[in-house]
Amino acid sequence: MAKTEGNINTWLDQIHNKYKTAVSVDCVIFGYDETGLKVLLIPCDMPPFENKLSLLGDIVHPNETTDQAAHRVLYKRTGLDDIYMEQVQVFSDLNRHPLGRVITVSYYSLIKINGNSFMELKDNHSLQWKNVSEINELAFDHKIIMDTCLERLRKNLREHPIGFKLLPPVFTLQQLQTLYEMVLGVELDKRNFRRKLSHLQILKPTGDSQKDVSHRPAKLYYFDQMEYEERNINGFSFGL
């Protein structure tokens, strides 16, 4: 795009001087294990929040979109790319950041805690997974951001097949049901849950079963993305 006329070209300069605003992204990185839904947090070193935890975020660089910034933050901290991410909402309260005007774009992402060894790979000595239910306060307005993203996650979990993104590539039906129950905070009927999934035809058995369990071993399944996309051109509802 051409930057043409000089007098128009002063426009952005004026804006930068008059309206000093920084733009950041904040990532609510959800993970899941058998103890519940977790969020990846880091200690905050900025006054007055020195003793609080905060979400992972950064200023948006001049040569990247906010989506790219969010992926960059995630990659830098975890070494993971190709991760499901969704833009949620802008937070722009005037005093949300102690150092001045920072408008932030929030994202949530879903990653598999187990099966990813990033915990050892990156400079994440201070990163920690914290159970969502145990998070009472965070630095800045990050608690509100987290709650907003959690609501969005719950809504999307009911409308789209994204729950699998929190589980290992191969899982049992019971694991999947427990995930839904924990994230949505509801109890589900085992038979109804299985019938619904079986009807959707988006899970495929691997042929394998659990090993080394002291009870009847459960069959293992994987989510068939191709099958889903062919079958659900116009989306569907989980209706859970």
Add this chain to the structure above:
Amino acid sequence: MAKTEGNINTWLDQIHNKYKTAVSVDCVIFGYDETGLKVLLIPCDMPPFENKLSLLGDIVHPNETTDQAAHRVLYKRTGLDDIYMEQVQVFSDLNRHPLGRVITVSYYSLIKINGNSFMELKDNHSLQWKNVSEINELAFDHKIIMDTCLERLRKNLREHPIGFKLLPPVFTLQQLQTLYEMVLGVELDKRNFRRKLSHLQILKPTGDSQKDVSHRPAKLYYFDQMEYEERNINGFSFGL
């Protein structure tokens, strides 16, 4: 919030110098009349888009949130406040604005075209309503923004009772049905539509009927917001 340490305080200054970014809002203002769903547009005077129409937008001021900026834009152009508005999505492509980096937050709002006399009241000589179906291109990336907001509107129209916000305060069931059909692009069964609304119990008859029509006059209804809020603590689906 305290701006404390000097060395930390330089942080935002550095950011402003290094990451020159402006933040704007763009409003997709939907209106509706019997000819269809419309969007309020204004001619663009910025090269290279001089002959195109654009959405209504503005830079976010230092003393306002993006929500407030969106309401300000709407009020300044139409004289209307207390209007339904919803934040939709951030657009941040690097070259979306010819004068430099402008990250924009998109909103849509719903207003009643008839029954509002703002067309004469404000400096809107150049504002125009344009049918959504007739909009093929807009300045900047505004067509994409409009399409995104339209999708969001359609989704919300199915999940929440917001259709009334596009109609006069008092309307017939046929008007309401036609609105749904036009915005969603589907045909609805008259009897099923009426049964569903009657079951929801959120429309109340005014007791009046249409006047001066050369056929049986239709009863007039209004949307009872209070009734809805009491009845639907956890929301509901229109399921259309």
Add this chain to the structure above:
DNA sequence: GCAAAAGTGTTCGCTCTACACCCATGG
């Protein structure tokens, strides 16, 4: 053989869908 979790069918009520005729008014 016992503990522990896996796996499996049926009934009931509700909601969605499809569909056709009489009614009230103005001219």
Add this chain to the structure above:
DNA sequence: CCATGGGTGTAGAGCGAACACTTTTGC
């Protein structure tokens, strides 16, 4: 009395909810 849109009921199919017992494995 005719033209125009307003207004109404019913039957069938599909979906969600509730509910209990048998199976397979490890120890």
